[in-house]
Amino acid sequence: MEIKNICCIGAGYVGGPTMAVIAQKCPDINVTVVDINEKRISAWNHENVNNIPIYEPGLSDIVAEARGRNLFFSTDVDGAIDKAEMIFISVNTPTKTYGIGKGMAADLKWIELCARQIACIAKDDKIIIEKSTLPVRTAAALKDILYNTGNGVKYQILSNPEFLAEGTAVQDLLNPDRVLIGGDIDTEEGLEAVKALCNVYARWVPEKRILTTNVWSSELSKLTANAFLAQRVSSINAMSELCEKTGADVNEVAKALGMDSRIGSKFLKSSVGFGGSCFQKDILNLVYIAKSFGLDEVADYWEQVIIMNDHQKRRFADNIIKTLFNTVSGKKIAVLGWSFKKDTNDTRESAAIYVADHLLNEEAEIVVYDPKVEKDQVYSDLDYLNTRSKEANRKNLKVSNDPYDACKDAHAIAILTEWEEFVEYDWEKIYENMLKPAFVFDGRNLLDVKEMLRIGFVLKSIGKPQPIKVMADNTALAS
Numbered sequence: 001m002e003i004k005n006i007c008c009i010g011a012g013y014v015g016g017p018t019m020a021v022i023a024q025k026c027p028d029i030n031v032t033v034v035d036i037n038e039k040r041i042s043a044w045n046h047e048n049v050n051n052i053p054i055y056e057p058g059l060s061d062i063v064a065e066a067r068g069r070n071l072f073f074s075t076d077v078d079g080a081i082d083k084a085e086m087i088f089i090s091v092n093t094p095t096k097t098y099g100i101g102k103g104m105a106a107d108l109k110w111i112e113l114c115a116r117q118i119a120c121i122a123k124d125d126k127i128i129i130e131k132s133t134l135p136v137r138t139a140a141a142l143k144d145i146l147y148n149t150g151n152g153v154k155y156q157i158l159s160n161p162e163f164l165a166e167g168t169a170v171q172d173l174l175n176p177d178r179v180l181i182g183g184d185i186d187t188e189e190g191l192e193a194v195k196a197l198c199n200v201y202a203r204w205v206p207e208k209r210i211l212t213t214n215v216w217s218s219e220l221s222k223l224t225a226n227a228f229l230a231q232r233v234s235s236i237n238a239m240s241e242l243c244e245k246t247g248a249d250v251n252e253v254a255k256a257l258g259m260d261s262r263i264g265s266k267f268l269k270s271s272v273g274f275g276g277s278c279f280q281k282d283i284l285n286l287v288y289i290a291k292s293f294g295l296d297e298v299a300d301y302w303e304q305v306i307i308m309n310d311h312q313k314r315r316f317a318d319n320i321i322k323t324l325f326n327t328v329s330g331k332k333i334a335v336l337g338w339s340f341k342k343d344t345n346d347t348r349e350s351a352a353i354y355v356a357d358h359l360l361n362e363e364a365e366i367v368v369y370d371p372k373v374e375k376d377q378v379y380s381d382l383d384y385l386n387t388r389s390k391e392a393n394r395k396n397l398k399v400s401n402d403p404y405d406a407c408k409d410a411h412a413i414a415i416l417t418e419w420e421e422f423v424e425y426d427w428e429k430i431y432e433n434m435l436k437p438a439f440v441f442d443g444r445n446l447l448d449v450k451e452m453l454r455i456g457f458v459l460k461s462i463g464k465p466q467p468i469k470v471m472a473d474n475t476a477l478a479s
């Protein structure tokens, strides 16, 4: 089957970069990314390609190359559905905030709307691709909706979960560990659809890295991969607390573990807690699915990953309060970093939001600096929690576009994102302009411990003996 037109519904963090790379690698295929959010689409079409709505290293170059040639961003959802032989659904699937499954299940409202719209518009056969992360067996529900119009159009539903990580999206898309395609491989039509999608990826992904499975394995593999990754972070974070009590150093422990080839060294970086739009949402979804099958032990096992992560964020904030002589009321605290990880402007579920909220409850005066996150986004993240009035959020938390200003006269600095520029700052200057003792809480173990101590800071790192002091021979030791 020859594919000439691809439509992607959802121009977000996945739809945008994924389709830009497909368009770049397949110049003979027209790729149209559609969204109901007009503001987002007009940002994707902004004449200055540096103003596209998503910051990802390398993305603007790819968009500049393909946009207007065979990559299009549009709000004409119906038109793009009608024209395409292959439709990717890449809409949001957040945790439900109402009704049955509230706080755990994935909200499939937007997925269902897409299916209904496709069913209403399609006049010829289509391949529908689940790009969004979905609960296992969602393809069955999609099929039900699509076939219920009875207009004779035939659909093949494939699962093709996305494994890109934000901040490295372009590299992950250009050079993926694997591309997973689940389809109805027991039928001829199903196999043909799987092959058509394989052919798209095969333009740049080696064939041995394109894995085909049945639909259910593919859907479940995505949730499982995120659960395993998040579990590693929670596991090392659990050990970080024990390290702080025992004099062990979590970085040394992680290195020792990581050198065991059965364990591997990736994803063992202790932190203030994982954030991002996926880990928590997908694990909660997994827990909900397990519970709905009566698998309580399975559900409880995975839920611990979230419980540990909440604990890590909370204990980081509590440690600031405790160290600042048990009160932060009226004290200026500079927060460096608001995005959930470096090299992205995405703040969804960022640990910074929860740490700031906790400190605001204790009447701290916070000043936030992040190199890529806009002021309005910081306020909208806090307002979303509904902990206090919008006015109170704006009164007690300010957003600065200068890190030195943010840190001036502060009692403490909290580093919450691992932006590399933080390492390059003139820390002597920052120290001079802070109140003393000058506390730094390094939630990413980013800063050079010995150098910070030499300057005079009291440094609190994650998973290191606390508090750290410099000894006469210039070694850093626990007191």
Ligand SMILES: NC(=O)c1ccc[n+]([C@@H]2O[C@H](COP(=O)([O-])OP(=O)(O)OC[C@H]3O[C@@H](n4cnc5c(N)ncnc54)[C@H](O)[C@@H]3O)[C@@H](O)[C@H]2O)c1
Residues within 6 Å of the ligand: 009, 010, 011, 012, 013, 014, 015, 034, 035, 036, 037, 040, 077, 090, 091, 092, 093, 110, 113, 114, 131, 132, 133, 134, 162, 163, 164, 165, 166, 277, 278
């Ligand atoms: N963000 C990531 O790194 C990542 C990685 C892998 C998988 N995923 C999964 O991919 C999916 C999308 O995630 P995202 O981060 O791109 O979300 P997003 O919120 O950035 O983008 C989703 C877009 O879909 C649009 N949309 C919703 N309903 C629509 C409809 N009916 N018609 C047209 N447009 C519609 C929204 O307006 C929004 O712009 C989710 O299921 C997520 O779990 C995300």
Ligand SMILES: O=c1ccn([C@@H]2O[C@H](COP(=O)(O)OP(=O)(O)O[C@H]3O[C@H](CO)[C@@H](O)[C@H](O)[C@H]3O)[C@@H](O)[C@H]2O)c(=O)[nH]1
Residues within 6 Å of the ligand: 133, 162, 163, 164, 165, 166, 167, 226, 229, 233, 266, 267, 268, 269, 270, 271, 272, 273, 274, 275, 276, 277, 278, 279, 340, 341
């Ligand atoms: O050793 C580590 C690794 C990560 N993190 C934190 O974990 C979170 C998630 O990081 P990462 O996984 O790199 O970014 P995401 O963009 O959330 O990507 C995850 O979620 C995506 C959405 O499903 C998947 O596609 C990716 O494969 C999966 O890595 C971030 O807050 C990181 O700071 C740590 O604290 N320590």
